Amino acid sequence: MILFSAMSKIELLQSVPLFGDLSESSISKIADQMILRSYSKGQMILMEESSGETFFVLGKGAVKVTRMSDDGREVILAMLGEGDFFGEMSLLDGEGRSANIVAIEDSESLTIKRSEFLAILENYPKIAINLLEELTSRLRRSDQQIESLSLSDAEQRISITLIRLAEELGTIKSGAVTIRNLPYQQDIANMAGTSRETVSRTLKLLMEKGFLKRDGKALIIKDFALFRRQFT
Numbered sequence: 001m002i003l004f005s006a007m008s009k010i011e012l013l014q015s016v017p018l019f020g021d022l023s024e025s026s027i028s029k030i031a032d033q034m035i036l037r038s039y040s041k042g043q044m045i046l047m048e049e050s051s052g053e054t055f056f057v058l059g060k061g062a063v064k065v066t067r068m069s070d071d072g073r074e075v076i077l078a079m080l081g082e083g084d085f086f087g088e089m090s091l092l093d094g095e096g097r098s099a100n101i102v103a104i105e106d107s108e109s110l111t112i113k114r115s116e117f118l119a120i121l122e123n124y125p126k127i128a129i130n131l132l133e134e135l136t137s138r139l140r141r142s143d144q145q146i147e148s149l150s151l152s153d154a155e156q157r158i159s160i161t162l163i164r165l166a167e168e169l170g171t172i173k174s175g176a177v178t179i180r181n182l183p184y185q186q187d188i189a190n191m192a193g194t195s196r197e198t199v200s201r202t203l204k205l206l207m208e209k210g211f212l213k214r215d216g217k218a219l220i221i222k223d224f225a226l227f228r229r230q231f232t
């Protein structure tokens with residue numbers, strides 16, 4: 001485990017939208033309560049149904065949020081990247097973890113205990129509002145995913161999944177969105193409710209149509225606004 005200095009924990013928290021607008025002294029108080037943990041790619045960070053005692057802020061890397069279907073398939077609910085948080089649900093409702101969290105890159109997160117997390121929400125209403133805002137946008141994305149899974153057209157389901165990945169993990173520049181370290185095709189298939197082979201064929205097709213291009217491990221959606229109009 002790498003030990004970060006108090007200073008870099010503060011810098012990390014300052015870059016996290018959840019803690020935006022907080023004074024430096026408040027951030028520093030919160031940073032003091034947080035512990036840095038490292039995970040390697042592929043490592044399970046949280047297990048579905050286990051009891052929840054910790055809240056996580058992802059400082060570096062990326063994770064997938066998954067559940068197992070009854071027939072043993074992995075269903076991917078979301079991908080989370082730098083600056084995102086997870087583990088709040090079981091701390092808020094006292095139930096078990098609602099999903100698995102698996103690192104898809106080497107990752108580092110800051111963690112905090114349940115009692116301290118709940119105290120922060122009571123003491124800093126702005127953080128509670130930021131949390132609600134993010135939970136609302138997760139609900140909207142889930143609503144969208146439910147809708148897209150009912151579509152019969154695999155190309156459209158995969159495109160909607162790419163839009164989601166672009167929003168969750170991508171960076172935008174001059175209208176183009178780059179998804180650095182595109183997740184495995186099997187993961188994209190598990191998000192879109194289709195097979196890896198169909199993902200492979202569809203990505204090729206979307207490249208031939210000029211919507212996408214590859215740059216090593218990265219995928220670039222050349223004109224994100226156009227792509228969105230085309231498929232949503």
Ligand code: CMP
Nearest residue numbers: 077078086087088089090097098099138
């Ligand atoms: P918790 O239930 O404590 O543990 C699993 C975590 O996965 C959960 O908290 C949320 O932080 C996260 N999670 C569950 N469902 C979703 C979703 N649909 N989108 C994003 N994150 C989720």
